[in-house]
Amino acid sequence: MKWVYADHNATTQPLPQVVEAMLPWLSTYFGNPSSSHPLGRQAREALVNARASVAAFLQASPAEVVFTSGATESNHLAIQAALAALPERRQIVTSAVEHTSTRLLLAQLAKQGFEVIEIGVDSQGQLSMPDLLAAVGPQTALVSLMHANHETGVIFPVAEVAAIAHRHGALMHVDAAQSAGKLPLDMAELGCDLLGFSAHKLYAAKGCGVLYVKKSFNLQPMLWGNQERHRRGGTENLPGIVGLASACDYLRDAQGHHAIQMASLRDQLEQAVLHALPGVAVNGGGARVANTSSLCFAGLAGDLNGxxxxxxxEKHGVLASRGSACSAGGQQPSHVLQAMGLTPAQALCSLRFSLGIHSTTAEVHALLEALVSTVRQLQLQAAA
Known part of the structure; x- marks a missing residue:
């Protein structure tokens, strides 16, 4: 079966040039970058070049790029290092709609005595800035926010928040897992101290990630070793890093063009669904990343289950999701959608469709046809 893949927020297919770039470092050039012999020096040169590509993608300096295993490790390293840097402060400010991996770490830190303040969002998923302004103060060690939400695509004003955090002497961490490759990332403009993302969300391979570390910040490692300037121990995943650099090189110039295409397709999908299925609602509003659409079907007769x-x-060849892949398989309603005011039943009746740079008009039409026919069949069954 030829799939219509609408789950790019979970993972993306590596670009052909990414795979091509990785292959030699999986076979012929297998040296360890820390080795002093020719194969090691060859690997080290590739690592240096890859770091420069990722730095250019971030409009940062190569020394500010730390390679990790992915966004979860990057974000955990950032949060724990920030708290270690300001041990006299015991408060963390975050949002109520962060990714599960961040929420679980913050819950553990709360058990250790840290005060974790969750800032709410409105019905459109927009951050409550008055609440954030009231929360950040002299006891705040860190403000940790996602750049774009993984379920709704709603974009947070992280540059504005970073300025607020710094005004109070706090650090700013950004989870860019869903914005890297979709929005321009200029570290000077964002103003954050730490920023993490995963390679597999932007058309490279799983098992590789990046943590941007501002030059002025002294990062304390979680994994000790000599690699990554003593900031992240462990032999570097060179094939993954080379692949990530290839994706960054491509997206640095092409992401704007692809964003326009994806936004057009996403808007076509939403408008067609709302027209064909009165009662469907879009979850999230305002500024959103171009590829993401969260739709709630609870307003339809039959109380459809997501x-x-x-x-x-799936039987029609359409692959989508209810939300984060890290939370898939469970039957719990989305904490993101509930924070926006949806009831548990409404959250359970919502689906996320996330497009990619290779999504086509024909695929969106196929998705729409499958979605409308499936919903109507379920409605008939419920009414029978």
Whole structure:
């Protein structure tokens, strides 16, 4: 079956040039970058070149790029290093809609005595800036926010928040897992101290990630070793890093063009669904990343269940999700959508469709046809 893949926020297919760039470092050039012999020096040169590419993608300096295993490690390293840098402060300010991996770490830190303040969002998923302004103060060690939400695509004003954090002497961490490759990332403009993302979200391979570390910040490692300027121990995943650099080189110039294409397709999808299925609602509003659409089907007759709808769509060759892949498989309603005011039932009746740079008009039409026919079949069954 030829799939219509609408789950790019979970992972993306590596670009052909990414795979091509990786292959030699999986076979012929297998040296360890820390070795002093010719194969090691060859690997080290590739690592240096890759770091320069990622730095250019971030409009940062190569010394500010630390390679990790992915966004989860990057974000955990950033949060824990920030708290270690300001041990006299015991407060963390975050949002109520962060990714599960961040929320679980913050819950553990709360058990250790840190005060974790979650800032709410409105019905459109927009951050409550008055609440954030009231929360950040002299006891705040860190403000940790995602750049773009993984379920709704809603963009947070992280540059504005970074300025607020710094005004109070706090550090700013940004989870850019869903914005890297979709939005321009200029570290000077964002103003954050730390920023993490994963390679597999921007058309490179799984198992590789980046943590941007501002020059002025002394990063304390979680994994000790001599690699990454003593900031992240462990032999570097050179094939993954080379692949990530290739993706960054491509997206640095092409992401704006692709964003326009994806936004057009996303808007076509939403408008067509809302027209064909009165009662469907879009979750999230205002500034959103171009590729993401969260739709709630709870307003339709029959109280459609999102999981049942997903399974039916799969039979039509359409792959989507209810939300974060890291939370998939569970039957709990989305904490993101509930924070926006949706009831548990409404959250369970919502699906996320996330497009990619290779998504086509024909695929969107196929998705729409499958979605509308499936919903109507379920409605008839519910009414029978």
């Amino acid at each position: 999981e049942a709808l997903l399974l039916r769509l």
